[in-house]
Amino acid sequence: MSGWLAIAGLGPGDDRLVTPEVSAALAQATDVVGYIPYVARVAPREGLVLHPSDNRVELDRARAALQMAAEGKRVVVVSSGDPGVFAMASAVFEALETRPDWQALDIRVLPGITAMLAAAAAAGAPLGHDFCCINLSDNLKPWEVIETRLRHAARADFAMAFYNPRSASRPEGFAKALAVLLQECGPERLITFARAVSTPDQRLSTVSLGEATPEMADMRTVVIVGNSATRRVGPWVYSPRSAK
Amino acid sequence: MSGWLAIAGLGPGDDRLVTPEVSAALAQATDVVGYIPYVARVAPREGLVLHPSDNRVELDRARAALQMAAEGKRVVVVSSGDPGVFAMASAVFEALETRPDWQALDIRVLPGITAMLAAAAAAGAPLGHDFCCINLSDNLKPWEVIETRLRHAARADFAMAFYNPRSASRPEGFAKALAVLLQECGPERLITFARAVSTPDQRLSTVSLGEATPEMADMRTVVIVGNSATRRVGPWVYSPRSAK
Numbered sequence: 001m002s003g004w005l006a007i008a009g010l011g012p013g014d015d016r017l018v019t020p021e022v023s024a025a026l027a028q029a030t031d032v033v034g035y036i037p038y039v040a041r042v043a044p045r046e047g048l049v050l051h052p053s054d055n056r057v058e059l060d061r062a063r064a065a066l067q068m069a070a071e072g073k074r075v076v077v078v079s080s081g082d083p084g085v086f087a088m089a090s091a092v093f094e095a096l097e098t099r100p101d102w103q104a105l106d107i108r109v110l111p112g113i114t115a116m117l118a119a120a121a122a123a124g125a126p127l128g129h130d131f132c133c134i135n136l137s138d139n140l141k142p143w144e145v146i147e148t149r150l151r152h153a154a155r156a157d158f159a160m161a162f163y164n165p166r167s168a169s170r171p172e173g174f175a176k177a178l179a180v181l182l183q184e185c186g187p188e189r190l191i192t193f194a195r196a197v198s199t200p201d202q203r204l205s206t207v208s209l210g211e212a213t214p215e216m217a218d219m220r221t222v223v224i225v226g227n228s229a230t231r232r233v234g235p236w237v238y239s240p241r242s243a244k
Numbered sequence: 245m246s247g248w249l250a251i252a253g254l255g256p257g258d259d260r261l262v263t264p265e266v267s268a269a270l271a272q273a274t275d276v277v278g279y280i281p282y283v284a285r286v287a288p289r290e291g292l293v294l295h296p297s298d299n300r301v302e303l304d305r306a307r308a309a310l311q312m313a314a315e316g317k318r319v320v321v322v323s324s325g326d327p328g329v330f331a332m333a334s335a336v337f338e339a340l341e342t343r344p345d346w347q348a349l350d351i352r353v354l355p356g357i358t359a360m361l362a363a364a365a366a367a368g369a370p371l372g373h374d375f376c377c378i379n380l381s382d383n384l385k386p387w388e389v390i391e392t393r394l395r396h397a398a399r400a401d402f403a404m405a406f407y408n409p410r411s412a413s414r415p416e417g418f419a420k421a422l423a424v425l426l427q428e429c430g431p432e433r434l435i436t437f438a439r440a441v442s443t444p445d446q447r448l449s450t451v452s453l454g455e456a457t458p459e460m461a462d463m464r465t466v467v468i469v470g471n472s473a474t475r476r477v478g479p480w481v482y483s484p485r486s487a488k
Contacts, residue, residue: 021260090372093482103478109365120328121353128334132376140486152400156393234347238337242384
């Protein structure tokens with residue numbers, strides 16, 4: 001039996017946002033690999049081995065998954081959201097780069113509902129016009145790169161979605177980002193904090209940049225900053241389709 | 245019986261990429277509203293009225309859907325991909341803005357797999373680092389806005405996903421965009437053309453910007469331009485997680 005590797009997105013949390021394609025891959029798998037809380041979302045069954053691993057060991061995890069696929073196993077690497085957006089797909093390809101003998105393996109990337117799109121849907125349509133998507137974690141890039149990107153994004157008048165806005169280990173980064181945004185976009189610009197979207201812990205709040213504080217975000221929060229035309233309608237926030 | 249409106253994303257084409265949440269809404273609907281080819285993806289059944297409409301009548305369609313929900317019907321507005329990304333969600337909120345009496349209606353936005361994420365998954369992980377998403381159609385914004393955004397995106401070193409790159413009515417726009425990108429990013433930058441992803445017509449091709457021609461895209465194509473670190477590994481294209 002020949003092995004394969006599927007890099008799959010479980011969506012933001014609600015099982016009704018897991019695609020049938022991903023469910024089918026999980027049903028055929030012999031092994032599931034991923035960060036502990038994501039593997040915990042996969043129902044155990046006879047014949048399925050779960051391999052939960054800690055955060056920040058993405059490359060080790062990717063290599064282990066590729067090794068199992070090379071040995072003939074049917075392996076699903078699970079991410080939350082979409083595997084191609086700040087998740088495991090890039091880590092698997094990084095691992096593949098060092099092992100040309102693995103490059104002919106049967107590998108598929110199975111898309112999922114990424115957090116910003118679930119957050120946007122819960123809030124209305126704040127990403128309904130051109131937008132950008134930035135990982136605010138400075139684990140893998142220097143702050144200067146983040147600041148440059150924020151300034152270009154503001155000057156392009158993109159709406160912006162931010163992943164990993166804040167963690168206990170770097171509490172100051174998000175405060176600096178908010179200061180840059182306030183300077184570039186002004187205090188009236190709308191900002192939406194969407195925490196744990198589609199789970200029982202979901203919490204949504206939209207304020208102006210002038211009212212925003214770093215404590216409004218944690219690592220389970222996706223932050224969406226509107227463009228200059230983003231506005232409220234009833235309980236919703238949306239970006240119009242047109243721009244002048 | 246009280247009516248509701250769901251603005252739902254059908255994903256890029258493959259039924260295995262339709263979320264169970266969207267399938268459930270369609271199963272409960274009395275009326276489905278949308279652009280002709282998207283409504284054609286919904287299976288007819290007893291008790292379900294299909295309302296296909298032409299392209300470029302988004303606001304009329306949104307108003308009709310809201311009116312039906314106000315009358316007590318259970319209405320699903322269908323978009324391909326995700327309804328919040330260059331699709332019907334913003335049009336519904338625009339229509340809602342002119343009718344405060346409709347703002348208390350039961351409205352939900354149901355996210356879907358948007359074309360760029362399906363395209364990225366098929367190609368590898370070109371959106372695995374910070375990126376932006378631009379609608380290249382100049383129906384709703386002037387070319388100058390598009391050009392400014394392209395230049396900021398390039399200088400921010402974002403990977404970029406483009407929707408609606410090219411149509412018969414404006415064949416020159418995409419050629420201009422390619423010229424701006426070539427100037428800003430240089431001829432070696434990778435560009436992926438992903439046509440009709442997840443359908444039987446899927447066609448994927450990655451070339452350098454120096455090799456790219458406008459004819460490589462049509463209105464069924466999503467185009468992804470890598471960032472300065474995006475590279476090939478085996479048959480794949482990916483953007484590394486880190487930046488210097």
